[in-house]
Amino acid sequence: MSLFIASLNSGSNGNCYYIGNEHEAVLVDAGISCRETEKRMLRLGLSMKKVKAIFISHEHSDHINGIPVLAKKYQLPVYITQPTMFNGKLTIENHLVFGFTPFSPIAVGNIQVTAFPKYHDASDPHSFIISGNGVNVGVFTDIGVVCQNVISHFSKCHAAFLEANYDDEMLDKGNYPYHLKRRIRGGNGHLSNKQALDLFIGYRSANLSHVLLAHLSKNNNDPQLVQELFDEHANGVNVVVASRYVESEVYCVSGTAGPSSTWSAAKALQTTLF
Numbered sequence: 001m002s003l004f005i006a007s008l009n010s011g012s013n014g015n016c017y018y019i020g021n022e023h024e025a026v027l028v029d030a031g032i033s034c035r036e037t038e039k040r041m042l043r044l045g046l047s048m049k050k051v052k053a054i055f056i057s058h059e060h061s062d063h064i065n066g067i068p069v070l071a072k073k074y075q076l077p078v079y080i081t082q083p084t085m086f087n088g089k090l091t092i093e094n095h096l097v098f099g100f101t102p103f104s105p106i107a108v109g110n111i112q113v114t115a116f117p118k119y120h121d122a123s124d125p126h127s128f129i130i131s132g133n134g135v136n137v138g139v140f141t142d143i144g145v146v147c148q149n150v151i152s153h154f155s156k157c158h159a160a161f162l163e164a165n166y167d168d169e170m171l172d173k174g175n176y177p178y179h180l181k182r183r184i185r186g187g188n189g190h191l192s193n194k195q196a197l198d199l200f201i202g203y204r205s206a207n208l209s210h211v212l213l214a215h216l217s218k219n220n221n222d223p224q225l226v227q228e229l230f231d232e233h234a235n236g237v238n239v240v241v242a243s244r245y246v247e248s249e250v251y252c253v254s255g256t257a258g259p260s261s262t263w264s265a266a267k268a269l270q271t272t273l274f
Helices: 034-044 065-073 083-086 148-155 167-173 178-185 193-203 225-229 263-271
Strands: 001-007 016-020 025-028 051-055 107-108 113-119 126-132 133-141 159-163 210-214 238-241 251-254
Touching: 001 034, 001 133, 001 159, 001 210, 016 133, 025 113, 034 210, 051 065, 051 225, 065 225, 113 148, 126 148, 133 148, 133 178, 133 251, 148 193, 159 251, 178 263, 210 225, 210 251, 225 238
Parallel strands: 025 051, 133 159, 159 210, 210 238
Antiparallel strands: 001 016, 001 251, 016 025, 107 113, 113 126, 126 133
16 A cells, blocks of 8 residues: 655745545645646646645745645645634635644545644744655755654654754855855744754654655755765665655655655556556
8 A cells, every 4th residue: 555745846936735545635835836836747647637635834935926826726625724814915815824833743635644733933933744544754844953853743654744944054155145045044934954854864663664855055065966965865765855846756655664756656557557
């Protein structure tokens, strides 16, 4: 039994992550337009008909820009906290707005989504674990510090979208103003490559099979640099850098670690599963 995952976009220009089983799926965040979401899913062979809900981590524009149109067009429930809804100034039809409580799973068909608080400079930020078919997938982005919540949930994952936002040296030498550098590396900003790598090395499960490195900075990181950094410590984990420009492949995540599977390996099932 498996879950299927893909990054539709990852970066300060928009974040959107797909997690689904054979019958239903959820999106975590919707920071790209409805049209781009549709185009990218179509290219991957994924159907919007299988998407049953959107879960929102926080109110920053790169996580919410696509929500109003996407939710209205497909009549998708949007799971969002009231502070995030208020501070995001979102206009969503009332019957599509649902709250959630940290650590209380929400059932979406045979998928369960559990939110937990994180440190980030937003009103009420959360990360998510998506579970189904004996598989746990974590979405760990926009995190200022690796707290115990992050550690405990990451250690249960078979796959994860893990933020590796910046390289310390590139940030130091870059042209960002001091206040922005301080915000990025502060306890409510973003995870550095080193912080993400320490989490990956120190707390990954023996069943972790896929890590999609997410939310890379355009100016303060380099995809090749972070790919090489993680590959050195991968030990069989399929490490992929999620792009800020295009969608990733669809990855098939099973309940145990093993040879990595991609959409090409499962495409024979495409018409029936998606």
